[in-house]
Amino acid sequence: MATITAAREILRGLHDVMASKTPAQAKLNAVVGIVADALTSEVCSIYLLRDGALELYATKGLAQSAVHVTRLALGQGLVGTIAATREPLNLAEARAHPDFAYRPETGEEDYHSFAGVPIIRREGAIGVLGVQHADPREYAEVEIEALQTVAMVLSELLAGAGLVDDVAAAKARAQISGPVRLTGLKLVDGFGRGVATLHQPRVVIEHTVADDTEAERRRVYGAFEKMREQIDRMMGQAEFTGGGEHDEILETYKAFAYDEGWSRRINEAIDTGLTAEAAIERVQQRTRAKMRAIPDPYLRERLADLDDLSNRLIRIVAGQLGTAAQSGLRADIILLARNLGPAELLEYDRRFLKGVVLEEGSLTAHVTIVARAMGVPVLGRVRDFRTAINDGDELLLDVGSAALFVRPTTTMVKSFTAMSALRAKRQAGYAKLRDLPAETKDGKRIALLMNAGLQGDADALRLTNADGIGLFRTEFQFLVAATLPRRERQTALYKAVLDAAGDKPVIFRTVDIGGDKAVPYMREETGEEENPAMGWRALRLALDRDGLMKVQARALLDAGAGRTLNVMFPMISEPWEFDAAKALIEEQRAWLVKRGRPLPTVINYGAMLEVPALADALDVLLPKVDFLSIGTNDLTQFLFAADRANPRLADRYDWLSPSVLRFLRRIVRACEAEDVPVTICGEMGGRPLEALALLALGIERLSITPAAVLPIKAMVRSTTLEPLRAAMTGWLDAPGSDVRALLSAAADEAGVVLG
Structure with a gap:
């Protein structure tokens, strides 16, 4: 209740100020006095963005001679930093902050503590409201929230007084x-x-201070009811009633709309004296600030859903259409x-x-x-x-x-x-190639499989006539859910994919979450890692938290009952990890046998080679596996120590460099010696020239994006493979070969279709 009391005290004073007929400068002078008194601060100041700089416009406590004289650029000083980042600052010792900039004309040398919040309008900072205190202390959270509420009201006051400096920006856009x-x-x-x-x-909120709190509360209740009706109606649209991950997404979104905690916080904001629109926006400002501070990328992305709901609620309350859709x-x-x-x-x-x-x-x-x-x-x-x-x-x-x-x-x-x-x-x-085999001119049959991760992706099997699904990424169901997906829901997804595939094989990769694929229900355990791609993720996480993998194992076994089940483990670094993962699934199979439950007729176990260290343990691993898949995306970034998500490095390392191709050749030869099928999974196999290089290395199975299946088939059917294989051996054995240039020239001369 402290937040409500502090904000209500200030808003009561601001209501009278805004209703008065005094000039804008006088109103701002009154505002700084009200805020300073309510927060028992020696200083309260308002800076406004004028002609591209932040100008001290009103103050209580600083030298009056500095008003309209002191100016700070965006990003300069504490005030400029707040405006540039649109984030509040709360400092017990202002001078200790690296962005502190002393302005002697203000007479602020006697003050230690500082707190400031941005004044926002149309998603941009138009000013800063700050307070200072002589003794070093951090302001309480209730005081910061009170300042943010005042900043919202100031936005309305400034716009009404014509003090919002967005004219220059509008002119620039028009030109x-x-x-x-x-x-x-x-x-x-x-x-x-x-x-x-x-x-x-966004609806621009013109009135922030309420005259009748109960009337505002009734408006919010009515808006919530109407919004929920709209969402229920949208979820019934025909094109989204067939199941799939988008259906689960909308269910999660609906849960946000029915969250009682959200409506309670809006009611508390109304209790402070805000209008319905301002209360909704105020709560969402707090949520944005908290969400931006969360390192978890998944949770930050959910901010878009919360923004959508807040915007929808504000539009309903305000009676405005607000979006181009309407x-x-x-x-x-x-x-x-x-x-x-x-x-x-x-x-x-x-x-x-x-x-x-x-x-x-x-x-x-x-x-x-x-x-x-x-x-x-x-x-x-x-x-x-x-x-x-x-x-x-x-x-x-x-x-x-x-x-x-x-x-x-x-x-x-x-x-x-x-x-x-x-x-x-x-x-x-x-x-036209859909029903033709992926066979080279000299009779070598190439298996073209596709990668998938959504239930709807299985439809691409019919459209492309791919030979199967060589990689089904099971983690996507985990990434879009707000909680750990229940076993029944996992089973339903895996069964639907197997049904869609018919007699074609499907290889399910066990869950690869953690690292840069953060999920909200494990945020405290996974935390933030400096190198997430090489961190606690995939099989490492699954073996440590085997309850998660046991549930998935049961779901896969149930879905595969009566047919062949292909299971692949990601991110294996050493053979013992494969042994442990296989033992876990076999343990679940034994549990089902004791209970007389139907089981898959055959279970094939495979490993993904993404970690280079595993290549030195293939003599131990290969006798244990039924198949091996090479994940070229992760493997390449680990080989080159280059983050594939870094735009500065995206084009720096070539898949057709001899170092990559020699590494792959080594793996292929080891698999051939043990008669273990090897498949390439990753973007490399979906690019015609790179795929041609893989064929020349002896790889005969590619699992690629559905869109690449037919273009790669066109390349395969235009290729005579044996001469290229002989040429590739010579290129890789000769030092300093430019394999890309040599392969491109050879393909051009042979009339290979590269798109």
Whole structure:
């Protein structure tokens, strides 16, 4: 109740100030006095963004002669840091902070403690509210929250007084012209063309201080009821009633909407004297601040879902449509947003939505999964697009090239149209290969399998006629769930995938979570690691927390009853880890035998070679396994000690370098000696030239993305393999060979189709 009391005391005084007819400067002078008295601080100051700098606009406690004189650049000093980061600061000793900048004209040398919060409007900082105290002390959390509440009210006051310095930014945006190429992160592949349409989910809150608290509470109750009805209706849409991970995502999203803790916090904010809209926004500001401080990437991504719900609730309370989805689309659009929740995306008419561009976004974000289910291309991490794009600009989206073309020239449009047509023609040509075998000209049959991770991915087996699923990533179900997936739900997924595959093989990789694939229900155990890719993840985690793996083992055994079950263990470093993992599954099989439960007719066990150390233990491992898969993505980054997620290193190390190819040749020869099938799993096998190199090494099984299956089949069917194998041996034995150049020339001369 301390938070409510502190904020209510301040808001009561601010209500009278805002209702008065005095000039804006006088109002701000009164505000700093009210806040200083309520928090028993010797100093309270307001800095406003004016002409690109933060100007001291009102103060109680600092020298009045410094008002309108002291100015700080964004990022300069404590005030500038708060405005730049949009994060509060709470310091017992201000001078100890590395960003402290002393301003002698203010007379602030007598004050030690400092706390400040940003004043936010339209998601940007327009000023800073700060307090100072002579004695060194940290301000209590209730005091910081009171300051943030005051900052929200100040935003309204400043906008009403015309003191918001966003005129220059608006002029700059209006003057944007000429073609621009922006880049980002590939989230959902595809092409799209349409006019730029800003999602604009936020309602600008014009009234923050309530006249009637109970009336505001009734408005919130009504809005919650209406919002929940909307979400229930959206979840019943036909295209999302067939099951799959997107269904689980929406269930988790729905759980957020029905969270009683959220509604309770909003009611507490109303008790302080805020309007319904301001209370919702205030609670969400606190949530954003806490979420941004969490190192767990999964939990940070859930912030988009919470933002979506808060924005939806505010729009309902305010009686505003607020988003482009509700304005009645009549033309093809490319949607632009900082981020989206899954429900916000579902509001758009699929006939007109040709693509999505996000400032944020990630491969495991809920909106990405739902977009994939809808078939909407998505490009994420497109930084600062608001400074480069006007609403209504023509856009060309090519996610495959990670590019967005803004205001394209006629030549760019023609090129884009030609690329789209060429892609369509290629796809049509590839489609003719669907029912033909992946066999080289000299009669070598190559197994082309596909990678999958979603239940819906199994449909690609029918579309591509791949030879099976060489890698089913089971962890995705763990990543999108708020809690550990129940055994029954895991069983249902694995059984559905096996049913879709029919008589074609499916290789299930046991769960690979931890490290950079954080899950919320193990956050305290996994923590934050300096090198997550090489940390406590995959089989290491599963063996330490064997309860998790026992549940998955039971689910796999139940799903595979009456048929062949193929199980593969990831991230094996030494043979004993394979032994331990296999023993765990065999223990569960024995448990089921005692109870007379149906079992798989055959269980094949395999290992993934991703850790280079395992290559030196193949003589021990290979006699124990039924098959081996090489994970080229992780293996390559470990070989080169190069993070594959680091853009500075992305193109630095070549898959066709002799060091990689010699390493792979060594593994292939060891497997051939033990008659153990070896498969490549990873992006390397999905690129025609790299795949050709793998065939030349003696690899005859590739597990690749569904989109690569038919292009790789075209390459295989145009290749005469034996001459290339002989050439590859010579290239790798000769020092200093440029294998990429030599292989490209040989493929060109032989007429190999490389796309």
